[in-house]
Amino acid sequence: MKILIISGARPQFIKLAPIIKQILKEDDMKLIHLHTGQHFDENMSKIFFSELNIPPPDINLNINRGSHAELVGKMLIDIEKVLSKEKPDAVFVAGDTNSTIAGGIAAIKLLIPVIHLESGLRSFDYRMPEEINRRLTDHLSTLLITTSSTATRTLLSEGIKKDWIFQTGDTMVDVVLNNLERAKNESKILQTLNLTNQAYFLLTLHRQENVDDKERLEPILKTLIDLNHKIVYPIHPRTRNRIKEFKLDYLLKNENIILTEPLGYLDFIQLQENASIILTDSGGIQKEALTLKVPCLTLRDNTEWVETLEQGTNILVGADREKIFDAVSVFTDKQKVDKIDWTNPYGDGKSSERIVKEVLKRFKEGKMVVPTHFMVK
Numbered sequence: 080m081k082i083l084i085i086s087g088a089r090p091q092f093i094k095l096a097p098i099i100k101q102i103l104k105e106d107d108m109k110l111i112h113l114h115t116g117q118h119f120d121e122n123m124s125k126i127f128f129s130e131l132n133i134p135p136p137d138i139n140l141n142i143n144r145g146s147h148a149e150l151v152g153k154m155l156i157d158i159e160k161v162l163s164k165e166k167p168d169a170v171f172v173a174g175d176t177n178s179t180i181a182g183g184i185a186a187i188k189l190l191i192p193v194i195h196l197e198s199g200l201r202s203f204d205y206r207m208p209e210e211i212n213r214r215l216t217d218h219l220s221t222l223l224i225t226t227s228s229t230a231t232r233t234l235l236s237e238g239i240k241k242d243w244i245f246q247t248g249d250t251m252v253d254v255v256l257n258n259l260e261r262a263k264n265e266s267k268i269l270q271t272l273n274l275t276n277q278a279y280f281l282l283t284l285h286r287q288e289n290v291d292d293k294e295r296l297e298p299i300l301k302t303l304i305d306l307n308h309k310i311v312y313p314i315h316p317r318t319r320n321r322i323k324e325f326k327l328d329y330l331l332k333n334e335n336i337i338l339t340e341p342l343g344y345l346d347f348i349q350l351q352e353n354a355s356i357i358l359t360d361s362g363g364i365q366k367e368a369l370t371l372k373v374p375c376l377t378l379r380d381n382t383e384w385v386e387t388l389e390q391g392t393n394i395l396v397g398a399d400r401e402k403i404f405d406a407v408s409v410f411t412d413k414q415k416v417d418k419i420d421w422t423n424p425y426g427d428g429k430s431s432e433r434i435v436k437e438v439l440k441r442f443k444e445g446k447m448v449v450p451t452h453f454m455v456k
């Protein structure tokens with residue numbers, strides 16, 4: 080089976096790494112890895128291939144400038160060329176970025192079946208470009224891989240056939256569990272930043288709806304500073320640009336903020352593991368925090384990772400000052416933290432192996448084909 084994997088953004092390199100490794104172990108599979116170039120800096124792209132021990136992508140399209148339409152448009156054109164030449168048996172996409180939707184559309188138009196990792200997630204909020212990407216990709220896929228029963232139920236409710244869905248755990252959990260010991264042994268980030276266990280909060284902030292609007296970004300940063308606690312902040316390039324544009328640099332100079340460039344995976348895991356609270360608007364980090372048993376505040380109005388809210392490992396605070404202060408006081412109260420249910424709803428760390436075996440099995444059974452059920456009444 081010839082399989083073409085499409086990546087493009089930081090979280091995709093991470094969640095796809097164990098899938099790539101597993102495919103490379105399978106005698107009956109041939110892998111082509113296409114990187115759209117969406118994320119291109121050394122510390123947003125290359126570092127993850129070396130740290131997670133996967134070969135660099137076979138093809139890099141270097142597409143990273145322009146509006147959403149320009150990016151998706153350019154990707155579609157170039158991915159179609161690659162697919163027409165390579166003729167893979169299936170295209171494997173992950174998550175909810177512009178690379179995901181571009182890969183999905185290019186493939187299905189050539190009648191190449193699409194496999195979507197992290198299907199069925201919904202924020203029910205079209206202000207998020209990710210929601211558009213994930214919904215459309217789900218509805219053009221042949222195999223929809225879900226991380227939990229909530230996601231599976233969502234797909235069923237949208238009319239997706241049960242036998243197109245494969246529910247297993249989350250591959251990001253596989254990566255955390257497989258690299259935790261390495262992070263402890265190899266990362267020197269705590270020493271470099273002069274930090275001790277539990278003595279700081281860790282922040283990430285880069286969602287378009289948070290950082291592209293000065294009226295939202297400025298109060299968020301001011302509130303975080305007013306928490307009056309040490310906050311380590313590896314800043315995303317998107318946010319760095321907006322902060323400069325909005326002339327908010329003065330906020331980053333505050334003594335409570337320890338600013339770093341985006342970090343490699345091992346350093347970032349080590350920082351998460353030792354933080355007392357994680358504050359984030361990232362999708363992946365909400366799950367990683369649960370996996371590492373660190374309380375998480377999500378700086379968004381909604382989340383796709385509803386299990387984290389149900390179990391109390393995560394509190395949604397949006398950009399609301401009062402909610403942020405309240406949630407921090409919950410998570411600094413030992414009695415309350417002791418009541419949190421840390422059972423991992425996202426699998427046992429062996430999901431990638433199950434996914435690749437399932438893909439191969441379905442291919443051998445002749446099931447990896449573009450569905451035509453819509454045409455046959």
Ligand code: UDP
Binds near residue numbers: 093
């Ligand atoms: N991450 C990292 N270095 C950083 C910040 C995040 O390695 O400085 C990792 C993090 O551990 C997680 C992933 O990047 O696995 C999350 O990516 P991001 O927040 O960019 O994307 P999202 O999950 O929101 O789509």
